Amino acid sequence: MSEKIYEMITNRMIQLLEKGIVPWRRPWRVGATVNWKTQKSYRGINTMLLEPEEYATFKQIKEAGGTVKKSEKGNIVVFWTWLEKEDKDSGKEVKIPFLRYYNIFSINKQCEGLKSKRNDRIFEHDPIEEAEKICEDYKDAPPVTFATGRAFYRPSTDSVSVPPICD
Numbered sequence: 375m376s377e378k379i380y381e382m383i384t385n386r387m388i389q390l391l392e393k394g395i396v397p398w399r400r401p402w403r404v405g406a407t408v409n410w411k412t413q414k415s416y417r418g419i420n421t422m423l424l425e426p427e428e429y430a431t432f433k434q435i436k437e438a439g440g441t442v443k444k445s446e447k448g449n450i451v452v453f454w455t456w457l458e459k460e461d462k463d464s465g466k467e468v469k470i471p472f473l474r475y476y477n478i479f480s481i482n483k484q485c486e487g488l489k490s491k492r493n494d495r496i497f498e499h500d501p502i503e504e505a506e507k508i509c510e511d512y513k514d515a516p517p518v519t520f521a522t523g524r525a526f527y528r529p530s531t532d533s534v535s536v537p538p539i540c541d
Contacts, residue, residue, distance in 0.1 A: 375473070375474075376473045379450075379452060379473055379474075379475050382450055382475065383419060383423065383450070383452065386423050386450065387422070387423075390422075397422035397423070398422055406426055407420065407421055407424045407425070407426050407427060407429070408427075408428055408429070408492075409428075409429060409430065410428040410429060410430040410434065410481045410488070410490075410491060411430055411434050411438070413428075413491055413492075416429075416451060418452070419452055420451050420452055423449065423450060423451070423452070424449055424451065424478075425480075427480045427481070427482060427483070428480070428481040428482065428490055428491065428492065429449065429451065429478040429479060429480055429481065430478060430479060430481055430485070430488070431476055431477065431478055431479075432448070432477065432479065435479060435481075435485055435488065438487075438488055439487055439488075440481075440485050440486060440487035440488035441485065441486050441487055442479050442484055442485055442486075443484055443485065443486060446479060446484040446485075448477025448478055448479055449477070449478055449479070449480070450475045450476070450477060450478075451475065451476050451477075451478045452473065452474075452475050453473075453474050453475070453476065454471060454472060454473045454474070455471075455472050456469045456470070456471060456472070457469070457470050457471075457472045516532045516533050516534050517533050517534070518533075518534045518535070518536065519533065519534070519535050519536075520535075520536060520537065521535050521536075521537070524537070525537060
């Protein structure tokens with residue numbers, strides 16, 4: 375079973391790399407990758423396997439009265455813990471790693487009938503006056519837009535995009 379999960383993770387990493395996405399680089403993104411039901415953040419390898427979004431299992435979606443859109447494929451999320459088991463030979467307690475995966479679906483992109491539980495808050499922004507002055511005085515400055523996602527400069531349109539100021 376563990377070998378199958380390792381293979382699934384490796385294949386997912388290869389898919390992302392083939393799309394030009396380097397999953398271990400952390401671009402500036404708004405929001406975290408969380409379980410929709412609990413709002414707890416996914417950790418470890420899951421942060422590289424998933425886009426920042428709210429996810430739920432098929433069972434969680436069904437229990438909440440939602441549905442997964444037809445032909446949508448789940449994303450894998452990996453869970454592991456230590457299990458205590460008695461060693462047959464010595465009779466002593468031993469810890470063994472237990473690895474499992476689940477298929478999860480994006481609430482906002484792959485499901486119907488469920489609403490986001492995110493509660494993004496806007497906070498006071500205290501800009502650095504000198505930095506703001508540099509931007510204001512920049513001749514022919516590229517336009518700056520605020521959009522959820524990541525921070526980037528696009529040479530083809532000579533524009534800058536940054537995530538909105540929220541936590």
